[in-house]
Amino acid sequence: MFHVQNLTKKFDRTAVVKDISFSLEKGNCVALLGANGAGKTTTLRMLSGLLKPNGGSITFEGAEPGADIRSYIGYLPQYPVFHSWMTGKEFLVYVGQLAHLTKQEATERAEYYLERVGIANVGNQKVGKYSGGMKQRLGIAQAMIHKPKMIMLDEPVSSLDPIGRREVLTLMEELKEDTTVLFSTHILTDAEEISDALLVMHHGEILEQGSLASLRDKYQSAKIELAFKTFEEEQLEALKALPGIGEVTANRDGIICLVDDTEQARQAILTKVTQENWALTDFSVSKTTLEDMFMEVVNK
Numbered sequence: 001m002f003h004v005q006n007l008t009k010k011f012d013r014t015a016v017v018k019d020i021s022f023s024l025e026k027g028n029c030v031a032l033l034g035a036n037g038a039g040k041t042t043t044l045r046m047l048s049g050l051l052k053p054n055g056g057s058i059t060f061e062g063a064e065p066g067a068d069i070r071s072y073i074g075y076l077p078q079y080p081v082f083h084s085w086m087t088g089k090e091f092l093v094y095v096g097q098l099a100h101l102t103k104q105e106a107t108e109r110a111e112y113y114l115e116r117v118g119i120a121n122v123g124n125q126k127v128g129k130y131s132g133g134m135k136q137r138l139g140i141a142q143a144m145i146h147k148p149k150m151i152m153l154d155e156p157v158s159s160l161d162p163i164g165r166r167e168v169l170t171l172m173e174e175l176k177e178d179t180t181v182l183f184s185t186h187i188l189t190d191a192e193e194i195s196d197a198l199l200v201m202h203h204g205e206i207l208e209q210g211s212l213a214s215l216r217d218k219y220q221s222a223k224i225e226l227a228f229k230t231f232e233e234e235q236l237e238a239l240k241a242l243p244g245i246g247e248v249t250a251n252r253d254g255i256i257c258l259v260d261d262t263e264q265a266r267q268a269i270l271t272k273v274t275q276e277n278w279a280l281t282d283f284s285v286s287k288t289t290l291e292d293m294f295m296e297v298v299n300k
């Protein structure tokens, strides 16, 4: 329902978003995942109509040709500015009127969205007294007030404490019943927890995209993690030579073996450990995580 084609942005002569293309399905919650400086904010600002691209197109299915896309999109910036002397309700009525609603419509919507995002009880309190989590909820209500087809949230939970973070993540997951949600994050577990699909951005490019399930299918593999009381380089080499084992890497916590055949690899490792009398302190069989996938994609 929403298509981005060959979108590019340059600052001076440096391209920070490089020819990116993707589509979003209606009613999905999609994470734009990338490290600091990857180009996420620049992308969201272009998609929300705040920044002019140097090239490419953004289209909504069913939109009038040449229509202002801002009426289809709600946007919550990474550092939203609220008028702290206003109450939450006054603020929403104000932004509703800026979005060309009548005062009565804006008031009705303000009441509805205060309820929808779970802060109706503090709607008549000054925003200056809100916690970080309440402010983000108010920011989401502000982005929804004109009933957009899609909302874009830039790092919506990165400044919140664990409780606020949980509340806002749950709310975002619920919101896809009302609208499509695109949010940026550098936190892999947040993306994994609530999104249906991922766009993996690195140095201005979308390196990988797809549903969480399809990316898991493509990248997820079994792994065996080992730790020894003392670690020698020869152990690494010996493990690499065993049957059923793919790539072997060492980090400060131990050794990670990606395995092609879990049972064969498990038996081969344990036999080798016994034969060599290596002092094994940890042994676990698991699956690679989204973080492993991210590292694989960005290091390709």
Ligand SMILES: Nc1ncnc2c1ncn2[C@@H]1O[C@H](COP(=O)(O)OP(=O)(O)OP(=O)(O)O)[C@@H](O)[C@H]1O
Residues within 6 Å of the ligand: 011, 012, 016, 034, 035, 036, 037, 038, 039, 040, 041, 042, 043, 186
């Ligand atoms: N107005 C600007 N002028 C020049 N360079 C800019 C401007 N805005 C962003 N950049 C550069 O573009 C690159 C991408 O920045 P952007 O803020 O889009 O990344 P990000 O993925 O959102 O990072 P973060 O997670 O740190 O917010 C960075 O190298 C940044 O320094």
